Amino acid sequence: MTEHFRALVIDDRDGKPVADFRELTLADLPDHDVLVEVMFSTLNYKDGLAISGKSRIARRLPMVAGVDLSGIVVESRNPDWRTGDKVVVNGWGMSETEWGGYTRFQRLKSEWLTRLPDAFTLEESMAIGTAGYTAALAIDALEAWGKIRTDAREILVTGAAGGVGSVAITLLAERGYTVTASTGRPEAHDYLSSLGATGFIDRSELAAKGAALQRERWAGAIDSVGSTTLANVLAQTIQSGAVAACGLAGGADLPATVMPHILRGVALIGINSVTVPHAERDRAWAILAESLDRKQLASMTTVEPLSRLPQLAEDIVAGKIRGRVVIDVTK
Numbered sequence: 001m002t003e004h005f006r007a008l009v010i011d012d013r014d015g016k017p018v019a020d021f022r023e024l025t026l027a028d029l030p031d032h033d034v035l036v037e038v039m040f041s042t043l044n045y046k047d048g049l050a051i052s053g054k055s056r057i058a059r060r061l062p063m064v065a066g067v068d069l070s071g072i073v074v075e076s077r078n079p080d081w082r083t084g085d086k087v088v089v090n091g092w093g094m095s096e097t098e099w100g101g102y103t104r105f106q107r108l109k110s111e112w113l114t115r116l117p118d119a120f121t122l123e124e125s126m127a128i129g130t131a132g133y134t135a136a137l138a139i140d141a142l143e144a145w146g147k148i149r150t151d152a153r154e155i156l157v158t159g160a161a162g163g164v165g166s167v168a169i170t171l172l173a174e175r176g177y178t179v180t181a182s183t184g185r186p187e188a189h190d191y192l193s194s195l196g197a198t199g200f201i202d203r204s205e206l207a208a209k210g211a212a213l214q215r216e217r218w219a220g221a222i223d224s225v226g227s228t229t230l231a232n233v234l235a236q237t238i239q240s241g242a243v244a245a246c247g248l249a250g251g252a253d254l255p256a257t258v259m260p261h262i263l264r265g266v267a268l269i270g271i272n273s274v275t276v277p278h279a280e281r282d283r284a285w286a287i288l289a290e291s292l293d294r295k296q297l298a299s300m301t302t303v304e305p306l307s308r309l310p311q312l313a314e315d316i317v318a319g320k321i322r323g324r325v326v327i328d329v330t331k
């Protein structure tokens, strides 16, 4: 086993969290019960915030960054996990309170591990990553709401060309919904059409403050943007529709009224991917296995080496990344 290995570590420098590559040994890792050889990680918006220092994600330092990982069990003190098992870990506080995936080896609590679904390779599981699995959690939540009307009505996906948005579009289209994409990148329309979007609105149309109730249009929505965009989406959602709120790429505020909820019965459903129990995770992975076309997944994914993370972090926070990025931690 490799004696020394490289990891991306966030540490305090003059009172600020700064990310840098550092050589670690197995003795540096936390004393959790399963040692995993990490093969792939990924880049999520939250990773971008953590590495670029644009937001304080790590709540203790030093912190090995990386919200997700996939790899192979090397040692286990838990009989449920054996050497050679292929595993995926999404969230569970990695990069916040627990050391994460931007490293060749990591020790993890056995209860955080998900067995790699048969439908996917280790690399594909990170092409999905927290962003894709959050898109599946959002679809599960909308379908569990049980009142989404799909007869000639559209589902809106905001932040469409991003990671959550791209996976949400392809899953929704595959499940028979009519999908409209809200994007600030007109040049991404062909890409979004190839994923299954059939309508487009420019994200600026949702960015300006609007009336408390607007023309009813969306049967449901998956929102990665928050703020005024989410308020407008709620105001445009039809009777008994639902909006799954995942993100804050446009802001963490919500300048909305109760009118869509009390006059149209619209539901606002919050999605938290980090600490959801295994039953919900399993349902999300089942949706992915059932409805995610692997060719579509490949078409929205690029693979990058660990060494490119600092630049990629700046790019995702600036909204320049399209689709999903897998991080090959062996390079």
Ligand SMILES: NC(=O)c1ccc[n+]([C@@H]2O[C@H](COP(=O)([O-])OP(=O)(O)OC[C@H]3O[C@@H](n4cnc5c(N)ncnc54)[C@H](OP(=O)(O)O)[C@@H]3O)[C@@H](O)[C@H]2O)c1
Binding pocket: 043, 044, 045, 046, 130, 131, 134, 158, 159, 160, 161, 162, 163, 164, 165, 182, 183, 184, 185, 203, 224, 225, 229, 245, 246, 247, 248, 249, 250, 251, 271, 272, 273, 274, 316, 317, 319, 321, 323
């Ligand atoms: N709740 C959870 O557990 C959970 C899990 C995963 C992600 N998230 C959150 O979900 C959001 C999306 O994550 P991601 O990984 O998909 O990020 P991403 O790949 O960067 O996608 C975000 C997209 O939002 C749009 N956007 C960016 N800045 C914007 C702005 N100022 N105003 C309006 N739209 C803007 C862009 O889409 P266009 O270029 O198409 O306009 C961008 O591609 C993030 O806020 C992330 O923190 C939450």
